[in-house]
Amino acid sequence: MTATGQYADVNGLSMYYEVHGSGRPLVLLHGGLGSGEMFAPLLDTLTAHRTxxxxxxxxxxxxxxxxxxxxxxxxxxxxxxxxxxxxxxRPDVAGYSLGGGVALLTAIRHPEKVRRLVSASAGIRRGATYPEILAQQGQVSGAAAEFMKETPMYELYQRVAPRPEDFPRLLDKIGAAMAEDFDFTEEVRGLQVPALVVGADADLVPPAHFVEVFGLLDGGARDGGWTGEGRPKGGHALAILPGLTHYDLFRSPLFAAVTLAFTDRED
Structure with missing residues (x-):
């Protein structure tokens, strides 16, 4: 993926972004310790008829x-x-992991700016995460920077970050963020934007959690009906992607397929 990016001054942040393809816009948000580059394997598919x-x-x-x-x-x-x-x-907004949470909150806080939402591999309650994963997250801090030097995340950061020496600071901030309790149940219940909830069948949270989120959106309450008349009132949908984990969903053709299938729908 060739970088063709620019910077935008937003909220005191000089935010880097790239624009690829043409057609109806889709804003795609990466996971923690990653960047937009992580979606490179899917970009040809996604940009076939989308910006x-x-x-x-x-x-x-x-x-x-x-x-x-x-x-x-x-x-x-x-x-x-x-x-x-x-x-x-009103572009469509999709995100994975950290980006899935950011995409969800973008739709919750700014519904007038989002046409359709895809939130992938993002729990809405901290307590839904498997205990062993919470324990691992509790060990993330700047002190772990030395141990991460062989990881793709470190390699990416050293290659592209404006200040590569900030990697320990990023780990400190990510660790602090993951230690904070959160529960967006009520915010999700009031979501005004059609949403696709996506999870791997072996994700950081049980598949049942994604079903729970779908339930908050009027999903799974009744038979859908011959013409879809029983589907969730807000146009929401659910996809549990088979054979995937939290660590490979973002590059799976299945993620691209369900994202396009949902966001290509007409309102």
Missing amino acids: VVLPDLQGHGRTADVDRPLDIRTMADDVAALIGHLGLE
Whole structure:
């Protein structure tokens, strides 16, 4: 994937973004410790008839960190501001993992700026995450930087970050963010944007959690009916992707397929 990016000044952040393809816009948000580059395996498929906007979120990739915590609510405001900066008319917004949470909060906090939402591999309650994963997350801090030097995340950061020496700081902030309790149940219940909830069948949370989120959106309450009259009232949908984990869903053709199938629908 050739970088053809620019920077936008949004909310005190100099946010890097790339634009690929042409057609109805899709803003696609990467996972933690990643960047828009992580979607390179899917880009040809996604850009066949869509314009894909790939931002690098606060402190990630080519977007330098600023003096504020990493918080998906603030990052959602950044994405909404980028949408305004680019003059996009209610693009679809999709995200994976951290980006899935940011995409969800963008739709919750700025529904007027989002046409359809795809939130993948993102739990809405911290307690839904498997205990052993929470224990691992509790060990993430700047002190772990030395142990991560052989990882793809470190390699990416050293290659593209404006300040490569900030990697321990990013780990500190990610660790602090993951230690915070959260529960967006009520916010999800009031979601005004048609949403596709996506999870791997072996994700960081049980498949039942994604079903629970779908249930908050009027899903799974009744038979869908011959003409779909019994489907969720808000146009929401659910996809549990087979044979995948949290660590490979973002590059799976299945993720691209369900994202396009849902966002290509007419309102």
